[in-house]
Amino acid sequence: MNISITEDNHCYENAMAERINGILKDEFYLDQTFDNETRA
Template sequence: MSVTEENHCYENAMAERINGILKDEFYLDQTFMNVAHVKRAAKNAIKMYNEIKSHLSLDFKTPNMVYQLSA
C-alpha cells in the first residue's frame, strides 16, 4: 500500500525513508498512551529535524536554513 497521494513508487520510498528516520532517530517507534502524546512527539521530532539537526547532505545546515537561503 502506498503512503503517498499519487500512489507513485518513488514517492513511497521517500515517505518510508522519512518514517524510518522519525522512528530510529527520534524514537517514534514506541507505544504511546494516547493520540495527543503521539501528535506532540511527532511535532517535536519534525521541529528538531527541520530547525535544530544539522545535515551532512546540506553542508551541516538545517533544512530551514537552506530553505531560507533559497527564498
C-alpha cells in the same frame, strides 16, 4: 476511503516517505516500547 500519501502508482515517492518515516522513528524513538509509565 483510500489512504495514501502519494498519487496512484508513484512507488518512488512512497519509498522516500517510508525512508523519512524510518529516520524519524530512529531519531525520536517513535517505535520504542516501554515496560511501564515511569520509564516512558
